Amino acid sequence: MNFIHQRQTVSQPAEGLMPSGTAHHEQVVARQRRGRTWAVVFQAAVLAGILALCALLFNILNQSFGYVAIVNTIDPSELAVEGLPLNELPKDKLVEILEANISAGLMRRYENDMPFTERSRENVHDLILERVVEPQVQATWGLFDSIFARGSVFAEAEERFPGSEVYFRSWLTTSFISKSQSSEPLRAGVRTAIFGSLWVVAITILFSFPIGVGAAIYLEEYAQKERLLNRLIQTNINNLAGVPSIIYGMLGLAIFVRILEVITSGAFLGIGDQSTANGRTILSAGLTLGLLILPLIIINGQEAIRAVPSSLRQAGFGLGATHWQVIWHHVLPSAMPGVLTGTILAVSRAIGETAPLVVVGASTFIALDPSGPFSKFTVLPIQIYQWTSRPQDEFRNLAAAAILVLLILLLSLNASAVLLRNRFDRSRAVS
Amino acid sequence: MTVAIKHPAQAQTETVSLSPNGTGGNAIEAEKMSVFYGDFCAVRDVYMKVPSNKITAIIGPSGCGKSTVLRCFNRMNDLIAGARIEGEVFFQGQNIYDSDVDPVEVRRRIGMVFQKPNPFPKTIYENVAWGTRINGFRGDMDEMVERALRSAALWEEVKDKLQQSALGLSGGQQQRLCIARAIAVEPEIILMDEPASALDPIATLRIEDLMKELSEKYTIIVVTHNMQQAARISDYTAFFSVDDKRTGNLIEFDDTEKIFTIPSQKSTEDYITGRFG
Numbered sequence: 001m002n003f004i005h006q007r008q009t010v011s012q013p014a015e016g017l018m019p020s021g022t023a024h025h026e027q028v029v030a031r032q033r034r035g036r037t038w039a040v041v042f043q044a045a046v047l048a049g050i051l052a053l054c055a056l057l058f059n060i061l062n063q064s065f066g067y068v069a070i071v072n073t074i075d076p077s078e079l080a081v082e083g084l085p086l087n088e089l090p091k092d093k094l095v096e097i098l099e100a101n102i103s104a105g106l107m108r109r110y111e112n113d114m115p116f117t118e119r120s121r122e123n124v125h126d127l128i129l130e131r132v133v134e135p136q137v138q139a140t141w142g143l144f145d146s147i148f149a150r151g152s153v154f155a156e157a158e159e160r161f162p163g164s165e166v167y168f169r170s171w172l173t174t175s176f177i178s179k180s181q182s183s184e185p186l187r188a189g190v191r192t193a194i195f196g197s198l199w200v201v202a203i204t205i206l207f208s209f210p211i212g213v214g215a216a217i218y219l220e221e222y223a224q225k226e227r228l229l230n231r232l233i234q235t236n237i238n239n240l241a242g243v244p245s246i247i248y249g250m251l252g253l254a255i256f257v258r259i260l261e262v263i264t265s266g267a268f269l270g271i272g273d274q275s276t277a278n279g280r281t282i283l284s285a286g287l288t289l290g291l292l293i294l295p296l297i298i299i300n301g302q303e304a305i306r307a308v309p310s311s312l313r314q315a316g317f318g319l320g321a322t323h324w325q326v327i328w329h330h331v332l333p334s335a336m337p338g339v340l341t342g343t344i345l346a347v348s349r350a351i352g353e354t355a356p357l358v359v360v361g362a363s364t365f366i367a368l369d370p371s372g373p374f375s376k377f378t379v380l381p382i383q384i385y386q387w388t389s390r391p392q393d394e395f396r397n398l399a400a401a402a403i404l405v406l407l408i409l410l411l412s413l414n415a416s417a418v419l420l421r422n423r424f425d426r427s428r429a430v431s
Numbered sequence: 432m433t434v435a436i437k438h439p440a441q442a443q444t445e446t447v448s449l450s451p452n453g454t455g456g457n458a459i460e461a462e463k464m465s466v467f468y469g470d471f472c473a474v475r476d477v478y479m480k481v482p483s484n485k486i487t488a489i490i491g492p493s494g495c496g497k498s499t500v501l502r503c504f505n506r507m508n509d510l511i512a513g514a515r516i517e518g519e520v521f522f523q524g525q526n527i528y529d530s531d532v533d534p535v536e537v538r539r540r541i542g543m544v545f546q547k548p549n550p551f552p553k554t555i556y557e558n559v560a561w562g563t564r565i566n567g568f569r570g571d572m573d574e575m576v577e578r579a580l581r582s583a584a585l586w587e588e589v590k591d592k593l594q595q596s597a598l599g600l601s602g603g604q605q606q607r608l609c610i611a612r613a614i615a616v617e618p619e620i621i622l623m624d625e626p627a628s629a630l631d632p633i634a635t636l637r638i639e640d641l642m643k644e645l646s647e648k649y650t651i652i653v654v655t656h657n658m659q660q661a662a663r664i665s666d667y668t669a670f671f672s673v674d675d676k677r678t679g680n681l682i683e684f685d686d687t688e689k690i691f692t693i694p695s696q697k698s699t700e701d702y703i704t705g706r707f708g
Contacts, residue, residue, distance in 0.1 A: 224512075225512075226512075309549075311545060311547060311549035312549060312551065312552075313510070314507065314510070314543075314545060314549070315545070315549045315550075315551060315609070315612075316551075317507065317510060317538060318505070318507065318538055318542060318543035318545070318613070319538070319539065319542070319561070319562035319565070319566070319612065319613070319616055320535055320536070320538045320539025320540075320562070320565070320566055320616060321535070321562070321565050322535050322565075325565050329561065329565070330551060333552075334552065
């Protein structure tokens with residue numbers, strides 16, 4: 001009643017309050033101009049992002065490829081026997097050369113690792129390159145200089161490192177991926193770090209996906225949202241998603257490495273190497289990262305479940321389905337693409353995490369492949385971090401190559417997850 | 432422990448309930464049923480005896496609690512947080528709000544078709560088959576699906592694309608699929624909440640024809656805000672109105688013919704003739 005009364009008291013608008021004619025036209029033009037200005041601002045924001053990404057990629061690629069100046073301790077041509085160059089010699093000659101140039105102790109060690117009679121010719125050849133020729137990197141140049149300032153690169157190499165061999169080197173090679181760590185930059189590889197990352201991520205997914213999705217289902221479908229306890233839990237999960245990752249590292253150190261050492265070191269199964277692993281294992285790392293991404297998976301899962309239209313639930317209930325049947329047959333399949341998207345993002349974050357693993361105790365030098373959840377480990381980000389903190393230039397090149405490996409690993413894991421999700425989508429919406 | 436809903440035996444004592452002069456038993460009887468959402472009383476003190484194997488229409492202005500009442504008949508309101516029902520709703524002599532009655536059991540025997548067609552994002556076949564499968568159907572599934580689709584007058588249109596997504600059907604076809612899906616679990620009552628309001632006139636007519644056919648086997652209760660539709664298809668009509676506290680009340684429940692020609696209540700007449708609502 002009150003409302004109607006008010007309307008009656010409002011007088012008719014006076015003439016000329018709304019712009020008309022040219023005034024209206026100009027006003028529209030002004031409004032459109034304002035809109036275009038904002039569009040330009042947003043485009044600039046996107047452009048800035050793309051530029052930043054390009055700069056990053058340029059930096060990485062620049063470091064990953066380029067000229068290197070190398071000085072050999074012994075020139076391979078000096079090792080030629082009877083006019084035959086090193087790489088054409090038969091195996092027995094190569095063994096002789098090796099024996100003549102390295103200490104007897106080292107020779108015995110190689111013999112113990114694998115008798116020379118069983119070693120292949122290539123293997124012995126590699127040993128000679130490694131121990132006798134002993135190439136040393138003197139300087140490296142970036143990809144940009146190598147392409148556009150080739151002359152000055154060679155001139156500089158000639159001047160500063162006379163007698164050095166200058167050649168174009170890709171730091172990202174198949175041997176970089178397949179070789180394990182080494183303190184010699186030319187022989188170092190990321191094989192152990194790749195295996196470490198894969199192991200840790202596998203444990204992270206196995207731990208956090210079922211628990212995260214389960215918690216999301218409980219919170220969305222079963223928990224009474226008005227209850228104080230549930231509101232408290234919900235708020236805390238949201239806050240946990242923003243806790244700095246190093247805090248999770250401390251948590252992992254306290255709980256998985258120290259308190260649960262018996263389990264995480266594998267001692268309860270009688271396996272695992274006490275002297276080296278002592279709880280600083282792949283299992284601890286995987287569980288720590290699992291805790292780290294658990295809130296993300298729960299929140300994303302909840303959002304995906306909430307987005308399932310209520311009409312779908314009602315249709316299920318209306319046919320006499322139980323709550324669980326509705327969840328299992330309708331809610332979860334509809335929510336799964338969203339749940340998987342959230343999981344992909346969370347796992348991507350886990351792959352790139354460094355800080356918590358430093359605290360949990362990733363090793364920086366691992367020459368042996370991890371053999372299971374109870375091995376000590378290193379992961380790609382740790383490896384990159386360790387290489388970038390070395391004083392020598394060439395380790396920076398290794399780090400750049402390792403970053404490329406990490407990016408490729410990340411992209412391929414994401415791509416496979418996206419493919420999986422799309423398959424899920426397609427199989428549901430049969431056309 | 433849940434108790435199976437008994438078959439009609441206990442006759443309910445005569446109350447002040449509004450009831451049309453139907454013969455041949457009642458499918459569902461509401462006794463002093465009130466619905467609350469939190470503190471708000473949405474519908475108050477409904478007495479209603481819905482006759483079997485007839486079409487009963489529920490009409491009334493927006494917000495008068497038509498849909499709320501309908502959803503009480505198969506306990507769909509249980510799904511709404513904060514909803515509370517007082518009074519009793521008898522289905523075959525059993526109060527479906529007794530603590531030992533499982534709403535899951537009620538909902539198979541009192542099916543529902545919703546306002547907006549809501550097929551599952553699965554194949555047409557699976558849409559029909561799913562409800563029966565979860566309810567333990569153990570016969571020939573192909574035959575059952577065909578029978579349900581034929582009953583819903585949809586078989587001829589979809590028989591060649593049973594394995595295609597139900598979402599590819601037109602709105603009217605989707606709604607008939609939802610009816611087929613509801614029929615498939617062999618309910619005794621079908622509740623329809625404005626089943627044709629999202630459809631064009633031709634699809635609406637097909638649904639109405641279908642409801643006529645189905646009323647031979649099933650009791651149908653349909654909420655509609657289309658009075659012509661109520662007049663065309665229903666045997667009985669219940670008129671709900673809303674008071675100044677926005678609480679819905681059942682005003683009149685009688686033969687459709689009577690409601691639309693000589694209603695006993697002034698407010699019914701006002702509504703029917705378009706002077707209100």
